[in-house]
Amino acid sequence: MTSPEIRRIAFLRTGGKQSSGYLIAPRLVLTAAHCVGGAGEVVQVRALRPGREGGLRASRSVEFRVIALSTGAGAHETDGFALLSTDRDDPFGLRALEPVRWGRLAGTDSLRAEAFGFPELADEQRGNLEHAVGKVIPCSGAVAGPEQPGWRLAFQVESGTPAVGVEAGALWRGASGAALLGEGHLLGVLTEWHPIVSGRLRALPVELLRDQKTFLQRMAEYGVAPVVFEPMWAGWQVLEPAYTPLPESWSAADLLLARHQVVEFAGREAELHRLMEWCLAPGRSKVSVMLMTGDGAVGKTRLARELCKRVAARGWLCGMLCPLAEDLSSLIEVDEDRLIVVDDADVQVGQLDVLLRRRSGHGRLRLLAIARHADQWWTTFHRRYDELIEERPLDVAPMDTATREAVYAHAHAAFLHKQREAGAAPEAADFGRVTSPEAPADLADPDFSSCLFILILALIDIRQTLEPAWSGASGPGGAGTRRQALYEQALDLEREDWIKHAELAGLTADPVLLDRVVAVASLAFAGGDTDGHMESEAARCLRMVPDLADATELTRRRYVRLFQERIHGQGALRPLRPIRLAEHLAEQVIRDFPETVAELLDLPRDAHGSPEDAARQALSTLQLLNAVVFGNGVARSCDEVLHDALHEALRLHAPKLVALVGKVLEDRDNSTGRSLATALEGAFAWLPDGRIAAQAADELEEACPDALLSMARVLHTRAVDYYSQEPHTAQARSKLGTAHRRLARVLADAGFRRSAHHHAWQAVKHHSALVRTDGSYEHLLDKAHALSSLSVRAYDIGHFSESLDAAREAVQIYEELLRSHPDRRHHVHLSFALCNLSQSLAHLGRWREALQNATDALDLVTADLPTESTGPPVPAAEIAEAEAFARRSLARRQPQGGQIAEAIASAAHACRLYGQLRETQNGRTWDGDFAQALVVLGRRYTDNREWDKSIETLSQALSIYRELEHEYQEAERTRHADALRDLAEAHLGKAREHGPDESSSLDAALHRAQEALAQHDLMAQEDKYARRESRARTMRVLAEAELCRGRAEQARDHARDALAILQYVPDRAWRGRVNEARLRCVYGDALAELGDAVTAAGEYQLARDLYQVLDAEEPDRVDLELRRVGLRSRSTAERDSGRF
Known part of the structure; x- marks a missing residue:
C-alpha cells in the first residue's frame, strides 16, 4: 500500500463508540454494519492528513450519514456492510487518488495482507492508527452448516500480536470496519475485534457485495467506478x-x-x-x-x-x-x-x-x-x-498513420506530465515553450512501424523542446541509421540517470563503463541459493567488463547494487528494459569485445554452482544473442563481427552446452532446460558451420528425452549434411553412417517414421560399403547396429519382410562378434537383436522360431551373462533394460505356445524392472517402455480371462500414454491406440462372460474402441498407412461390441469397412489373416441378425476356408486364437453348419 492511500483510512465515532472505515470515494466510507446504526444515523468521520515534520494527523470531524446497508452474511445475518456519505464535496481532498481496486481471495495458499484501523487501546488508549501486517488464510471461514453465521476471511496478525485472553483481545476494539488489503486490493473489512485464535481476526470479504445490487447502485451514484473483484492469490510472484x-x-x-x-x-x-x-x-x-x-x-x-x-x-x-x-x-x-x-x-x-x-x-x-x-x-x-x-x-501488423499520431499525442502528453510532476526536467528546461504537439510529418515512415520508436520520438521531442541545446545521440555508440539514432537518444537519456546516481554512490561515472556494465548484466544471469550468493555471482559476472576485470570485488558489488536500484526487475543482475534497448547496447559492446560471448557461454564458471543456474546463464545469453544475430530472420547476420562472435563461442563450448541441457533435463519438468534446448536449436540451425553441430551431436544419448528431440533433429541433420560434404575417407564415411543411424532414431521418436526408415537404410548402405573393403571389428559392429536399427524402422512402417531380413543379418554379425569378443556388451547387443528378430518372425506367423529367439535373448542377459566383462564395463541400467526388453518380448510369444501363466510371470517381471529403471531415470525416461510392458501384461490377463486385472493394468498404461502423447505425440500415438483397443477387448470379454449384468463393461468397451479409432484418425498419414491392419482390428472389436449391444446395423457397417481396408493390404502375414477370418465371422453374425442369411452363410464359408488354410500353415494355432476371445472352436463351428 503506497503512502498516499493511508489518506483513505477513516476514524468513525457514533453513539459513544469508535470504529474504523475506508474512503472508497471522496464522499463515501465503507465499514462494517455493526459499527453504525440504521439508515440515516449520523456518524462523525475523520481522516488522516499530512502533519508537521512529515507526520500524519487527524482531520476535523465531518458529519456523514448511513445511506445503505447490505444484507447480512449467513442464515442469522449477523453482519454486513454499511455505506456512509456526506453532502460536502470532497471533504478530505481525495480527488487525486486512483479508483479503489477490489479483490477476492483465490487459491488455497495464504496471501500477505495488511489492515489499517483505529483500535481504542492501540497506543496508550489514544486511538492512534494501527498498521497490522499478516496473512489471509483461505478456506478458514468455510461454512459447516446452515446454522453457522456465514463465511469469513481469517486474518492472522503477525506484527505485534497481543497475548491471548479477553483483556488482550480488547486491544483490537475499535478496529472493526478497518480495511483489509492485499497486493493493493481491498479484500474485506474487519468485523470482530476478539481473536478466535491467537492473533487471528475475522473479516467480511467485499466479494459478498457481488449480489448487493442496491448497495452497488448507491456506490455508483457517488462516483465509484463499476466494481470488479479481481482474483488475488499467493502466486503473484510468478x-x-x-x-x-x-x-x-x-x-x-x-x-x-x-x-x-x-x-x-x-x-x-x-x-x-x-x-x-x-x-x-x-x-x-x-x-x-x-x-x-x-x-x-x-x-x-x-x-x-x-x-x-x-x-x-x-x-x-x-x-x-x-x-x-x-x-x-x-x-x-x-x-x-x-x-x-x-x-x-x-x-x-x-x-x-x-x-x-x-x-x-x-x-x-x-x-x-x-x-x-x-x-x-x-x-x-x-x-x-x-x-x-x-x-x-x-x-500484429504495424499501426496505421492515424493510430501512430494518436499514440504520439498520448505519449507526448503523458511524458510531459510526468516530467512536470516529478521535477525530472533539467534545470534549463522551459515548460513555457511546450505547446500542444503536432505529429511529426514522418510518422508514416517504416522506421515508425515500431510503437517503441514512436514513444522514444515523443520523449526526445519533449527533451529537445525543454532544452534546445540538448542533441542526444552523444553516447559511446554514436548514431548510424534513423533507428540507431533513436536508440542512442533514448539511451542517452538513460545514461544521464546512470551517471547521476553513480556519482552519488561515489563510483566512476564513465558512460562507456556504465554501458558495458549494463550490457553484461543484460546478457548474464547470477544464480544462487541466497541473496548474498547471488550478489557474489553477479560481481563475478562483472569481471567480464574489461574495465572491471582488475577491480576489487567490493567495487563490482557496488555496481551491482547501483543498477539494482536504477533498473527495476528481478534477480541480482538486472537486464535493461525495453529489451530492444538492451539488444542495441549489447551489439555495441560485443562489437568492441567479441570475446565476451565466449566468456559468457564458458559454463559452469563455479564448480559449486548448480546446473540449473548455469543453464539460466546460457539461456539469458542466447536469448539476447539470437535476437541480435538472427533477429532479422536471415542465416547470415548483417554484422559479421556479431555473427563470428557467436560462431566462435559455440565452436568452443557447444558440446558442453548440449551436455548441460541433458543434465538439467534429468528433471523432466525443468522448464529452463527445455527453453535452453530451443535456444540452442535456433543457433545451430542458423549457423552455416555444420562441424560445430556434428561435434555437439556426439554429446546426445541415442534415446533422447522429449525435450531434446527437436534440438537433436537439428544437430543430427546438420551432422549428416556436414559428413556428406567431407572427403569420403573411411573415417568420414563411418561417421556419416553413424550420423544417419542416430538421426533415424531421433526421427522415429519424433514420429517421422518414413524419414527414419530412409536414414536407417542409408546407415546400412554406408557401413556395408566399409565392411566390404575392411572387415574390422569396428566396422562390423557399426553395420550390426545399423541393421538392428533398420529392422525396427522397417517394422514401424509395415515392411515386415525387410525387417526380418535386417534383423536376421544383424543377429548373424552380433553372434560372430560375440564369439570373437565374449564380453557383456555383446550379450546385450545380441539380446536386443534377437528380440527384434522374434518380433518380425511372430508377425509373419512363425511363432515357434519367434519363441525360441525370445527365449535365447533372455538367456543371454541372465543365465548366460558373464560375471565380468573383458571390454569396457556395462552399466547395470543397460543390463536391466536388456533383461526387461527380453522378458517383455518373451511374454508376447509365450501364449502362442500355450504358456499363458509363464507369459504373465514374464510380463510382470518386465514391469518390475522398468519400474525400477523409472525411479533411477539416468538422464532419460522409461515411461514408454513401462507402458508397453503394462500393455503386454494386460493382454496376458485377457488371455487368461482375468478381466479385472487386465482392465486395471491396461488403464494404468493408458494414464501413462496420455502423458506421453503430449510429449512425443505421433511417436506414441500408435501404441496409445493399440492400448485403447486392448482395453476395449478386456471390457468386451468381461461383458460377454457376465452377461446382461455387465452393461457398464459393454459401454466401456464401446467407448474405448471409439477412442482408439479417434487416435487412428489423428495419426500422421504415414502411420495411417502403416497401421491399416491395426485399424481394421479395432473396427472388428467395435463391431463385436455393437453386436453384443444389439445394434446389428452398426456392427455390419464397421465389419464391412474393416474388410474393405484389408483388401488394400497385400501379402498379409498369418496374424493379419486370422483377424480377417474373425472379421468375416462378425460380419456374418451381423448379417444374420439383420435377416440376410444367404450373405451371412457366404461370409461363414469364407471364414471357414481361411481358417483351414491357416490351420494347415500352423497346426493347432486356430483353436488357440479362437479361445483367446471366447469364440467357439473351429470344430464346433463346423458342427454348427458354419455358424460360429
Whole structure:
C-alpha cells in the first residue's frame, strides 16, 4: 500500500463508540454494519492528513450519514456492510487518488495482507492508527452448516500480536470496519475485534457485495467506478499483473515500458476484439493456446497487457508469466479462469510446456504465446499440442498513420506530465515553450512501424523542446541509421540517470563503463541459493567488463547494487528494459569485445554452482544473442563481427552446452532446460558451420528425452549434411553412417517414421560399403547396429519382410562378434537383436522360431551373462533394460505356445524392472517402455480371462500414454491406440462372460474402441498407412461390441469397412489373416441378425476356408486364437453348419 492511500483510512465515532472505515470515494466510507446504526444515523468521520515534520494527523470531524446497508452474511445475518456519505464535496481532498481496486481471495495458499484501523487501546488508549501486517488464510471461514453465521476471511496478525485472553483481545476494539488489503486490493473489512485464535481476526470479504445490487447502485451514484473483484492469490510472484505502478524514482526507460501504462493504450481494437472473443466466447474448449507474432517492438506486449486488463475485469486471473519463475505449481493448480501471457515464448517454450503438461483445475485456461516469428520452435510445439492450439495465429501488423499520431499525442502528453510532476526536467528546461504537439510529418515512415520508436520520438521531442541545446545521440555508440539514432537518444537519456546516481554512490561515472556494465548484466544471469550468493555471482559476472576485470570485488558489488536500484526487475543482475534497448547496447559492446560471448557461454564458471543456474546463464545469453544475430530472420547476420562472435563461442563450448541441457533435463519438468534446448536449436540451425553441430551431436544419448528431440533433429541433420560434404575417407564415411543411424532414431521418436526408415537404410548402405573393403571389428559392429536399427524402422512402417531380413543379418554379425569378443556388451547387443528378430518372425506367423529367439535373448542377459566383462564395463541400467526388453518380448510369444501363466510371470517381471529403471531415470525416461510392458501384461490377463486385472493394468498404461502423447505425440500415438483397443477387448470379454449384468463393461468397451479409432484418425498419414491392419482390428472389436449391444446395423457397417481396408493390404502375414477370418465371422453374425442369411452363410464359408488354410500353415494355432476371445472352436463351428 503506497503512502498516499493511508489518506483513505477513516476514524468513525457514533453513539459513544469508535470504529474504523475506508474512503472508497471522496464522499463515501465503507465499514462494517455493526459499527453504525440504521439508515440515516449520523456518524462523525475523520481522516488522516499530512502533519508537521512529515507526520500524519487527524482531520476535523465531518458529519456523514448511513445511506445503505447490505444484507447480512449467513442464515442469522449477523453482519454486513454499511455505506456512509456526506453532502460536502470532497471533504478530505481525495480527488487525486486512483479508483479503489477490489479483490477476492483465490487459491488455497495464504496471501500477505495488511489492515489499517483505529483500535481504542492501540497506543496508550489514544486511538492512534494501527498498521497490522499478516496473512489471509483461505478456506478458514468455510461454512459447516446452515446454522453457522456465514463465511469469513481469517486474518492472522503477525506484527505485534497481543497475548491471548479477553483483556488482550480488547486491544483490537475499535478496529472493526478497518480495511483489509492485499497486493493493493481491498479484500474485506474487519468485523470482530476478539481473536478466535491467537492473533487471528475475522473479516467480511467485499466479494459478498457481488449480489448487493442496491448497495452497488448507491456506490455508483457517488462516483465509484463499476466494481470488479479481481482474483488475488499467493502466486503473484510468478504472474505479473497487467499494469504495475511507475516506480517513485523512475528513469526514461521506465516511461517506455508497457507494464507501467504511462501512455494510454490506443488503437488495435480489431486485434483486441479477436483476442477477447478467443478468451471469453462460449463454446470454446477449456484449454486453448494462441500464438501472437510481429516485428520487434511493434506493440505485441502492450496489446497483451491491455488484453489482460480487460479480461481481468471479467473476474479472470490474468498476467504476464515471470521469465524467471521456476515453480509454476501454484499457477497450474489454482481453480480459476486464467489468461497467461508468455512473452518471448520462443525462448520460454519450457514454461509453456510445463503449463500444458501439468494443467489442472476446473477453470478455463488461455495461453497467449508472444514471439517475433513462428519458427521451428512453434512447428515442434504445434505438433505436440495441436488439439489445443488456435489454428490462426494473430500477426500484429504495424499501426496505421492515424493510430501512430494518436499514440504520439498520448505519449507526448503523458511524458510531459510526468516530467512536470516529478521535477525530472533539467534545470534549463522551459515548460513555457511546450505547446500542444503536432505529429511529426514522418510518422508514416517504416522506421515508425515500431510503437517503441514512436514513444522514444515523443520523449526526445519533449527533451529537445525543454532544452534546445540538448542533441542526444552523444553516447559511446554514436548514431548510424534513423533507428540507431533513436536508440542512442533514448539511451542517452538513460545514461544521464546512470551517471547521476553513480556519482552519488561515489563510483566512476564513465558512460562507456556504465554501458558495458549494463550490457553484461543484460546478457548474464547470477544464480544462487541466497541473496548474498547471488550478489557474489553477479560481481563475478562483472569481471567480464574489461574495465572491471582488475577491480576489487567490493567495487563490482557496488555496481551491482547501483543498477539494482536504477533498473527495476528481478534477480541480482538486472537486464535493461525495453529489451530492444538492451539488444542495441549489447551489439555495441560485443562489437568492441567479441570475446565476451565466449566468456559468457564458458559454463559452469563455479564448480559449486548448480546446473540449473548455469543453464539460466546460457539461456539469458542466447536469448539476447539470437535476437541480435538472427533477429532479422536471415542465416547470415548483417554484422559479421556479431555473427563470428557467436560462431566462435559455440565452436568452443557447444558440446558442453548440449551436455548441460541433458543434465538439467534429468528433471523432466525443468522448464529452463527445455527453453535452453530451443535456444540452442535456433543457433545451430542458423549457423552455416555444420562441424560445430556434428561435434555437439556426439554429446546426445541415442534415446533422447522429449525435450531434446527437436534440438537433436537439428544437430543430427546438420551432422549428416556436414559428413556428406567431407572427403569420403573411411573415417568420414563411418561417421556419416553413424550420423544417419542416430538421426533415424531421433526421427522415429519424433514420429517421422518414413524419414527414419530412409536414414536407417542409408546407415546400412554406408557401413556395408566399409565392411566390404575392411572387415574390422569396428566396422562390423557399426553395420550390426545399423541393421538392428533398420529392422525396427522397417517394422514401424509395415515392411515386415525387410525387417526380418535386417534383423536376421544383424543377429548373424552380433553372434560372430560375440564369439570373437565374449564380453557383456555383446550379450546385450545380441539380446536386443534377437528380440527384434522374434518380433518380425511372430508377425509373419512363425511363432515357434519367434519363441525360441525370445527365449535365447533372455538367456543371454541372465543365465548366460558373464560375471565380468573383458571390454569396457556395462552399466547395470543397460543390463536391466536388456533383461526387461527380453522378458517383455518373451511374454508376447509365450501364449502362442500355450504358456499363458509363464507369459504373465514374464510380463510382470518386465514391469518390475522398468519400474525400477523409472525411479533411477539416468538422464532419460522409461515411461514408454513401462507402458508397453503394462500393455503386454494386460493382454496376458485377457488371455487368461482375468478381466479385472487386465482392465486395471491396461488403464494404468493408458494414464501413462496420455502423458506421453503430449510429449512425443505421433511417436506414441500408435501404441496409445493399440492400448485403447486392448482395453476395449478386456471390457468386451468381461461383458460377454457376465452377461446382461455387465452393461457398464459393454459401454466401456464401446467407448474405448471409439477412442482408439479417434487416435487412428489423428495419426500422421504415414502411420495411417502403416497401421491399416491395426485399424481394421479395432473396427472388428467395435463391431463385436455393437453386436453384443444389439445394434446389428452398426456392427455390419464397421465389419464391412474393416474388410474393405484389408483388401488394400497385400501379402498379409498369418496374424493379419486370422483377424480377417474373425472379421468375416462378425460380419456374418451381423448379417444374420439383420435377416440376410444367404450373405451371412457366404461370409461363414469364407471364414471357414481361411481358417483351414491357416490351420494347415500352423497346426493347432486356430483353436488357440479362437479361445483367446471366447469364440467357439473351429470344430464346433463346423458342427454348427458354419455358424460360429
